[in-house]
Amino acid sequence: MMFKGNWIEFVLQLTLLDHVSGLTCLYCSNVIAPRLCKRVMECGADEVCEAQRSFNEFGETTYNLGCSQRSICQNVTSSNQYSPCRKCCDTDICNHVACGEQDYPSDIGPVCYNCQSHTPLGRCHDIEFCGKEQVCQSTGRNVFGDVLYTSQCAFIHTCHVNNEPSIIGKRDPARSSEVNRHCRVCCSSDLCNNGCISVDGMWGDWSAWSNCPQTCDPAAITRSRSCNNPPPNNGGNPCQGASDESIPCQIAPNCSLIHDCSDLRRGNSYDWPSGVYHVFPNNSESEVAVLCDMKTDGGGWTIFQHRFDGSIAFNRSYDDYVDGFGSFAGEYWMGLNLLYNMASAYQNYTLRVDLSLSDGSSGYDVYSGFWIRSPAYKYMFNVKQRIDSINMTDKYLLSDTRDFRSMNGCNFSTYDQDNDNSDRDSINNCAELFGGGWWYNDCMFADLNGPYDTYYFYYSSFQDGSSYKLETSKMMFRPT
CATH class of the missing domain: 2.10.60.10 (CD59)
Structure with missing residues (x-):
């Protein structure tokens, strides 16, 4: 098979018409x-x-x-x-290619049908070799009741997929009424433009659940999705299933609002999926979207840090760490201000840290008494004691305030705001030295915001004696 480059995301999953009987x-x-x-x-x-x-x-x-x-x-x-x-x-x-002859060049685009005059379906036999920045295009139109097609290579930035308005003509009984429309398709695999290709509709992602009402009635929340990933095209089948979904509203017995992901579990046994939900933090009157883990250890965890591929830079300013960055679908930092609003001293929280190494091994650390102090105290990190762990050592416990590397009781530091406890001449700013905002002491027992794919992305209780680098990290909390 000939080499293919990485084409843009509009390339559709296509299904050829039934007239093709062989190679x-x-x-x-x-x-x-x-x-x-x-x-x-x-x-x-x-x-x-x-x-x-x-x-x-x-x-x-x-x-x-x-x-x-x-x-x-x-x-x-x-x-x-x-x-x-x-x-x-x-x-x-x-x-x-045969008998030792040369193959196609590796830097060309797809092989496409090329018939500039209108031909019936399946009767184009000429081809051309597209450039690297080109895709295949086919355009169909109804001519005196017959659907005829032209085909060619087209540049990516000018090629669009669309249905044009219907024109009068006889109906082809083998196809739906969509065949009577003009059509234009673009695709990037070899010989994919032999006529207009039908595209079945596929659902897009569900929206976030709507918020629970401030009163007990009506007691339902909803979410929706659209048939747009891609939409049906050129006679393709519509999406199957419902576009909307509603379930009983999960609110506390006194009809208070959802404050964090754990509130979703109260009231009934609905199997909530992990994903994005809207909550009203304890210290805020505004709703915010948060990422919830509803599967790990019974669920109800609010995720505030997640790394897995190094696609997001974590060596950022103090303001960036206060506001948050990344995306729910990718690597993610909630933001110190929202973390404080959700995990202040209002109630007792449990912290869980899930980790994996580049050799595939995994572990977790769980601490009680987790909370974040106010901005005036530079979002100080606090935990009481370890209550559970897998594949962790006792070396440099988060809760051990006697160790100069423990982060317990430490303020948050970045390269542009030095709040660590280091007073050594050789180390002026831990965040500037190690690259990533963190609750540095003097300097690090852990740094889960350090540069990815380096040993500064680190958690010593898990990596003690290991030569493997961290692969993933996830930090989350829920009420104890």
Whole structure:
């Protein structure tokens, strides 16, 4: 198969029309190299593609390309260009290379149908080789009741997928009424533009659940989704299933609002999925969207830090760490201000830290008494004691305030705001030295916001004695 580049995200998952019965093979006589053939033919169901070396009247090497019966086609190899050579293969246009001839260049785009005059479906046999910045395009229109197509290469930035307005014409009984429309499709795989391709609709993501009401009535929350990923196109099937969903509102017995992810679990046994929900933090009158883990250890965890691929830079300013950054779908930092509003001294919280190493091993650490102090105290980190762990050592416990590397009771520092406890001449600012905002002491027992894929992305209780780097981290909390 020929090389393909990384095409833009609008490339659709396509389903060819039912008229294709077999392979599509290059079909040329007396070409000097298989890759120069620019015509194709449809083979029968029991045929394969063939390339056979021959010689013209001048004794020059040429090739005949086409289809051959599967039962009689046999490969014949020869390194001598004047000896017989034959290739049989069973994928589309696989006879573009044979007998030691050169393959297609690795830096070209897809092979596309190229018929500038309107032709009926399946009757275009000319092809062209697109450039690296091009895709295949097919345009259909109804001409006196018959649907005819043109096809060509088109540049990515000018090629669009759309249905144009209907025009009058007879209906093709084999297709839905959509066939009577103009159509234009763009796609990026070999020979994908032989007519307009039907695209089945697929659902987009569910929206976040609506908020619970401030009173007990009405007691329901809803979410919705759209059939737009992609939408139905050129007679494709619509999305199956409901576009809206509602469930009983999960509110406390006194009809108070949801303050964090743990409130979702109260009241009934609904199996809440992990995802994005809207909550009203204890210290705020405004709703905010948060990321909830509803599966780990019974669920109800509010996630405030998540790293897994290094796609987001964590060496950021103090203001960035206060406001938050990243995305719910990717790497993520909630923001110190929201973390304080949700995990202040209002009630007792449990902290959980989930980690994995580059060798695939994993572990977790759980602490009671977690809370964050106010901005005036630089969002000081507080825990009481470890209450559970897997694959952790006792070295440098988070709660051990006697150790100069423990983060318990430490303020938050960044490269532009030095709030750590280091007073050594060789280390002026831990965050500036190690690269990432954190509750540094002097300097680090842990730094889960350090540069990814380095040993400064670190948690010593898990990595004590290990030569493997951290791969993932997730920090979250819930009421005890």
